[in-house]
Amino acid sequence: MRRASGFVLSTIRTTSFARRRSNGNFCSTPLPLPQMDHQSDSERYDFNPILRWNPEVERYFIHAYGADHFSRISAALTYPSRYSCIRVNSLKTTSDAVIEKLQGIIGETEIEGDQDKVECGGKASAGSPLEESWKDGRITKCKIPGLDYVVFVKGSGPCAIDYGCASGAPPKEVIVSRKCAEAVLRGAQVYVPGVLACSAHVEKGDTVAVSVALEQRMADGGWATGITRGTVLQGLQTGKKDIFCSDPHYSERRGLYIGQGKAMLSRAGLFRVTEGIAVDMNNRVFKLPSFHDVLEGEIFLQNLPSIVAAHALDPKKGERILDMCAAPGGKTTAIANLMEDEGEVVAVDRSHNKVLDIQNLAAEMSLTCITTYKLDALKSVSRANESIDSGVPQISNSVTPTEKQMSVHDGLCGDKNCVGNGNVFRDGKIDNSYVSQAHIRKNKRRMKNGPGKNHSVGGRVENSKGFSPCSFDRVLLDAPCSALGLRPRLFAGEDTIESLRNDATYQRKMFDQAVKLVRPGGVIVYSTCTLNPGENEALVRYALDTYKFLSLAPQHPRIGGPGLVGRYEFPDGYIEEWLKPGEEEYVQRFDPSAPLDTIGFFIAKFSVGSNSNV
Numbered sequence: 384m385r386r387a388s389g390f391v392l393s394t395i396r397t398t399s400f401a402r403r404r405s406n407g408n409f410c411s412t413p414l415p416l417p418q419m420d421h422q423s424d425s426e427r428y429d430f431n432p433i434l435r436w437n438p439e440v441e442r443y444f445i446h447a448y449g450a451d452h453f454s455r456i457s458a459a460l461t462y463p464s465r466y467s468c469i470r471v472n473s474l475k476t477t478s479d480a481v482i483e484k485l486q487g488i489i490g491e492t493e494i495e496g497d498q499d500k501v502e503c504g505g506k507a508s509a510g511s512p513l514e515e516s517w518k519d520g521r522i523t524k525c526k527i528p529g530l531d532y533v534v535f536v537k538g539s540g541p542c543a544i545d546y547g548c549a550s551g552a553p554p555k556e557v558i559v560s561r562k563c564a565e566a567v568l569r570g571a572q573v574y575v576p577g578v579l580a581c582s583a584h585v586e587k588g589d590t591v592a593v594s595v596a597l598e599q600r601m602a603d604g605g606w607a608t609g610i611t612r613g614t615v616l617q618g619l620q621t622g623k624k625d626i627f628c629s630d631p632h633y634s635e636r637r638g639l640y641i642g643q644g645k646a647m648l649s650r651a652g653l654f655r656v657t658e659g660i661a662v663d664m665n666n667r668v669f670k671l672p673s674f675h676d677v678l679e680g681e682i683f684l685q686n687l688p689s690i691v692a693a694h695a696l697d698p699k700k701g702e703r704i705l706d707m708c709a710a711p712g713g714k715t716t717a718i719a720n721l722m723e724d725e726g727e728v729v730a731v732d733r734s735h736n737k738v739l740d741i742q743n744l745a746a747e748m749s750l751t752c753i754t755t756y757k758l759d760a761l762k763s764v765s766r767a768n769e770s771i772d773s774g775v776p777q778i779s780n781s782v783t784p785t786e787k788q789m790s791v792h793d794g795l796c797g798d799k800n801c802v803g804n805g806n807v808f809r810d811g812k813i814d815n816s817y818v819s820q821a822h823i824r825k826n827k828r829r830m831k832n833g834p835g836k837n838h839s840v841g842g843r844v845e846n847s848k849g850f851s852p853c854s855f856d857r858v859l860l861d862a863p864c865s866a867l868g869l870r871p872r873l874f875a876g877e878d879t880i881e882s883l884r885n886d887a888t889y890q891r892k893m894f895d896q897a898v899k900l901v902r903p904g905g906v907i908v909y910s911t912c913t914l915n916p917g918e919n920e921a922l923v924r925y926a927l928d929t930y931k932f933l934s935l936a937p938q939h940p941r942i943g944g945p946g947l948v949g950r951y952e953f954p955d956g957y958i959e960e961w962l963k964p965g966e967e968e969y970v971q972r973f974d975p976s977a978p979l980d981t982i983g984f985f986i987a988k989f990s991v992g993s994n995s996n997v
């Protein structure tokens with residue numbers, strides 16, 4: 384079922400026929416037309432996409448991972464994980480109770496994949512820390528120590544689907560956009576805006592095979608699908624092979640079928656209306672259950688590395704935590720849960736609407752220790768004399784930290800720093816008893832008004848002018864990144880070396896802010912969902928070389944692999960330094976091609992020295 388693991392250059396399987404550009408549109412030439420290939424139906428319809436990369440990025444990643452490994456990573460990225468990972472709201476319920484309810488709701492058989500009597504792959508994950516968890520059945524509690532609040536629901540795929548070609552009749556077809564297909568692979572339906580092309584005589588209720596249009600390299604060096612919305616697909620016009628086909632996109636669909644469903648509209652309707660479900664997918668290449676509206680507030684669908692990142696932060700009850708790039712709030716709520724909703728999790732994001740998402744999620748999970756602000760994380764540190772943390776009473780500057788405490792971050796934490804938001808340092812720790820009284824009152828008010836009423840009444844979002852230096856016990860920087868670890872991903876050509884380096888620069892600036900905001904003796908966790916060492920190991924190198932009072936800290940649990948040691952010299956002479964030997968075991972790198980079958984993810988945890996004089 385899986386493709387051979389040999390490395391495949393991004394240019395392979397480009398369109399098998401020439402294209403020309405006409406009147407600004409990409410058009411397929413009517414000749415030469417694709418000759419029907421001598422492939423079996425299963426070869427044609429097996430889901431077997433090839434991820435295309437920018438060639439320079441590909442070279443860089445091959446240097447980092449080796450050709451074979453990168454080929455496996457690249458292939459794995461085109462698949463979703465073969466299981467769903469659920470974080471249980473342990474303040475409301477238990478994993479056992481959730482498992483019992485889920486067994487009643489989604490059942491043990493619904494996602495078997497044998498409903499169509501075909502074989503599905505991806506069932507085993509030998510060598511994975513999850514292997515133990517799978518022994519108990521399809522819906523199981525995570526057996527990784529410390530993560531018993533995580534529940535797994537096994538899916539399967541890629542499954543071979545019988546598109547009804549045995550009769551020789553070609554299936555009616557719909558081609559969807561890449562974004563639409565990636566969502567469908569994660570379990571969504573096909574919505575009208577995602578439909579690009581459709582067979583000539585599709586009627587409402589018809590069964591249609593769904594495939595995806597992927598970007599291909601154009602003559603001008605750019606990428607495009609070459610399919611204009613509304614294109615009529617001809618497909619095979621007879622069941623016989625060795626005929627010429629008048630459908631210019633026929634060859635491009637090979638290996639890109641993502642399932643089958645029922646057309647909810649006729650062809651004319653599909654291109655007339657602007658919203659609604661276009662195809663109700665009833666047979667997918669990846670069979671994963673849907674958790675839409677299931678046990679709302681009791682569970683949260685979250686990938687395993689994200690749960691591990693929040694856990695690695697190791698937040699304690701009563702602490703003050705900053706989540707610098709928090710929306711939609713997955714890790715924020717995980718942190719609040721670990722703190723048993725006691726203390727304060729300050730969740731900021733620069734997007735107003737995304738802050739509302741955090742508020743809504745906090746309300747849904749009935750978490751009251753979360754305060755949200757709209758803030759550009761690059762301006763997280765308040766400037767002198769600016770009021771901070773709207774709504775939080777300030778304390779007198781006469782309460783100052785000791786000289787030793789102030790010297791810790793020399794230059795970062797000087798002057799009247801280390802006092803802010805009502806927090807005072809005592810014995811190298813934040814004593815937030817003052818602020819917690821205020822927060823206890825505030826939380827009581829919230830509880831009275833109902834969960835989530837804190838900053839979300841009428842969708843209200845408060846702006847923040849930033850926070851005082853050293854005013855947080857722990858900081859999570861789950862940085863915006865190139866997201867090159869997210870799965871399923873069907874195209875990667877748009878990321879260039881330049882865009883990846885820009886991402887890395889942005890993250891360093893954010894990290895600088897995180898360093899200023901954490902107290903001496905505190906903790907910073909930095910995470911990304913990318914495979915790019917420039918945004919991961921190179922950030923760690925920058926952090927350790929720039930801030931001598933930082934050190935890498937061990938993480939619990941540690942189920943990811945080691946980091947990358949080494950460096951890369953770019954064609955322009957710039958040298959990017961990664962980890963040094965000995966550092967690699969401190970970070971966690973989640974590899975999509977590893978048996979754990981997760982998204983690509985990276986976590987580094989830093990301890991902030993409490994008595995270093997830098």
Ligand SMILES: C[S@@+](CC[C@H](N)C(=O)[O-])C[C@H]1O[C@@H](n2cnc3c(N)ncnc32)[C@H](O)[C@@H]1O
Nearest residue numbers: 708709710711712713714732733759760861863
């Ligand atoms: C990786 S996502 C965070 C996911 C989140 N931590 C979670 O687990 O649900 C990155 C977030 O950073 C936000 N972001 C990007 N640039 C930002 C900035 N300058 N300041 C604050 N937030 C920013 C984006 O809006 C996005 O929501």
